[in-house]
Amino acid sequence: MQKTFRKTVALTEAQIKRLQQLSELDGKDPLIHVRTAIDQYLKKQNFDLLLPNQESISAKFTGRVEDENIARAIWASGVVDRYEFSALILHEPTKLGIDKGRISKLSIWDPIIKENTKNFIDSCIVNYDRGWDIRPSKIAQPYFDAVKSLLNSSFSL
Structure with a gap:
């Protein structure tokens, strides 16, 4: 189940232009590209944080x-x-x-x-x-x- 976040993210003009170019190239919605980029970023992050022992x-x-x-x-x-x-x-x-x-x-x-x-x-x-x-x-x-x-x-x- 997907969770929807209601957070506004401001993109730069260069990012908007690049998303439009990608969408024109492959015919996919720009939102798909944004989600893919976020997924790739999160996969690279190390979330193996250990809580300190009291x-x-x-x-x-x-x-x-x-x-x-x-x-x-x-x-x-x-x-x-x-x-x-x-x-x-x-x-x-x-x-x-x-x-x-x-x-x-x-x-x-x-x-x-x-x-x-x-x-x-x-x-x-x-x-x-x-x-x-x-x-x-x-x-x-x-x-x-x-x-x-x-x-x-x-x-x-």
């Missing part, structure tokens, strides 16, 4: 500092395997915290991507700033869980 992920703190602007709030930073994280922990639970708890802000990012792109948000695998900007994907979930567990056990959340 037990093999370790998180640790690299720093803690009190927030100067918020009474009794702490900024915690650390590493979780190859990623870095930063979190703002409030004294009291808040409706804007993760799961209505004390974690008001949490970012987990890839430092290599951050360095290469010079763009923080592009390097994030998780970002919560009083609401979800980037939710944990299936691959990011174990890292998020490890950081959240570390924060829970260290700050009695």
Whole structure:
């Protein structure tokens, strides 16, 4: 059964012209050529990604500092395997915290991507700033869980 996606894809003038030429040559609908190209592209992709093993992920703190602007709030930073994280922990639970708890802000990012792109948000695998900007994907979930567990056990959340 085919699934129909309702996504608009903008083609360049050169792509449109090439599709018209192919269609004139073989008499097939341009959509057939597009589907064939997509199929060929997907066949070349490596989707053999392994989900990280939760037990093999370790998180640790690299720093803690009190927030100067918020009474009794702490900024915690650390590493979780190859990623870095930063979190703002409030004294009291808040409706804007993760799961209505004390974690008001949490970012987990890839430092290599951050360095290469010079763009923080592009390097994030998780970002919560009083609401979800980037939710944990299936691959990011174990890292998020490890950081959240570390924060829970260290700050009695």
